[in-house]
Amino acid sequence: MDIILGIRVADGTIIATSKAATRGISILKDTDDKTRVLNKHNLVAYTGESGDTVQFAEYVQANIQLYSMRENDIELSPKATASFVRNQLATSIRSRKPYQVNVLIGGYDTKSNTPSLNWIDYLGTQVELPYGAHGYAAFYANSLLDKHYKKNMDVEQGLALLKMCLKELETRMPIDFKGVYVKVVDKDGIRSID
Amino acid sequence: MSRRYDSRTTIFSPEGRLYQVEYAQEAISMAGTAIGILSTEGVVLACEKKVTSKLLDNDGSAEKLYVINDNMICAVAGMTADASILVNNARVNAQSYLKTYNEEIPCEILIKRVCDIKQGYTQHGGLRPFGVSFLYAGYDDRYQFQLFTSNPSGNYSGWKATSIGANNSAAQTLLKKDYKDDLSLKEACELAIKVLSKTMDSSNLNSEKLEFATLSLSKINPGQVIHKIWKDSDIDSLIKESGVLDDKNTDDD
Numbered sequence: 001m002d003i004i005l006g007i008r009v010a011d012g013t014i015i016a017t018s019k020a021a022t023r024g025i026s027i028l029k030d031t032d033d034k035t036r037v038l039n040k041h042n043l044v045a046y047t048g049e050s051g052d053t054v055q056f057a058e059y060v061q062a063n064i065q066l067y068s069m070r071e072n073d074i075e076l077s078p079k080a081t082a083s084f085v086r087n088q089l090a091t092s093i094r095s096r097k098p099y100q101v102n103v104l105i106g107g108y109d110t111k112s113n114t115p116s117l118n119w120i121d122y123l124g125t126q127v128e129l130p131y132g133a134h135g136y137a138a139f140y141a142n143s144l145l146d147k148h149y150k151k152n153m154d155v156e157q158g159l160a161l162l163k164m165c166l167k168e169l170e171t172r173m174p175i176d177f178k179g180v181y182v183k184v185v186d187k188d189g190i191r192s193i194d
Numbered sequence: 195m196s197r198r199y200d201s202r203t204t205i206f207s208p209e210g211r212l213y214q215v216e217y218a219q220e221a222i223s224m225a226g227t228a229i230g231i232l233s234t235e236g237v238v239l240a241c242e243k244k245v246t247s248k249l250l251d252n253d254g255s256a257e258k259l260y261v262i263n264d265n266m267i268c269a270v271a272g273m274t275a276d277a278s279i280l281v282n283n284a285r286v287n288a289q290s291y292l293k294t295y296n297e298e299i300p301c302e303i304l305i306k307r308v309c310d311i312k313q314g315y316t317q318h319g320g321l322r323p324f325g326v327s328f329l330y331a332g333y334d335d336r337y338q339f340q341l342f343t344s345n346p347s348g349n350y351s352g353w354k355a356t357s358i359g360a361n362n363s364a365a366q367t368l369l370k371k372d373y374k375d376d377l378s379l380k381e382a383c384e385l386a387i388k389v390l391s392k393t394m395d396s397s398n399l400n401s402e403k404l405e406f407a408t409l410s411l412s413k414i415n416p417g418q419v420i421h422k423i424w425k426d427s428d429i430d431s432l433i434k435e436s437g438v439l440d441d442k443n444t445d446d447d
Contacts, residue, residue, distance in 0.1 A: 074336065079297065
């Protein structure tokens, strides 16, 4: 019942992930970070089968970083990053033991100065969205986001909308998800927000 | 003495040279000239066709110019048969990059991949190196228009104007003299014709002995690259416009 949420605003993308690491009926940890930094302007947030998730995210992270090392520190754009991840999952689903991982990729394209949010599931479905979520969080958050999301919101307004979503999730979710880590990807890179 | 180090590509001679690789480069310096010029509006590639015969049934397609993908074209000097293997490989690589990243492959990455194959044949024994040099003209949103060459050793380099094949040093001297940073595409084409007219052996220049290609950006659709492999009639009218033949006649007087 991990929560991952993403909201794209005018000058950046907000990513929120729950802190609880659960196994069966137990919470094992309340400081679990379900994100990996791919490069300076790309952040992946993941949910799914535990074990698969970290393995996949770190595999992708290593490949994106390898690309930059090989190509003179050139960064892969958010679109190219998302396509690469999609391609990996689409290959995986056709193998004997597919990764059961769903991801959100928050990115900022420094070339065109546009933020982006890519939603990709374990089947290899990829969509570029203004906001999105995976898992149970999506059931509660999507309706709120549908109603309150405005084009050209700034980061502050985006965070206020995120707060609304979290309040709803805390009310409705059957177990405590121990709060969320919030990260913003914008022109200056990736930063955490308390 | 050197014969002992000739037969294998992988063995250094006592002077530290790889003879087979040097022979491959030597073979290219006898092949038809190809020149490339970078301009503000695009890139031009021009080649000399060496063998022309009245009996040759040509379907009008270029022999030494290849389209690699939507953003790149290349010209070949050397063994055409070897070139087609590498061109095929470049095309596969370009499409495979497009498939995984959903973006056109940056020029330098593609050239690097082709050069890695060429390099392999200077090191793994029993085989001969690829007897081809390439001129690549490309566009990508990182560095805009670009011009590269590569040779059988697997080295590549970027240029504003350069040439490969026969008389390439003479062509390069001419290019160095006449190249300007603010050339338009048309001026670059005329410069290419001018240089070729001086480096080629034949006295009268015409479309039968030339191949021409240009890479430019669409005026209607920004960001879209247009590559054009010229028709004979276009080449002939360019020759006429550039006035190189008139110059020749006055020189003779």
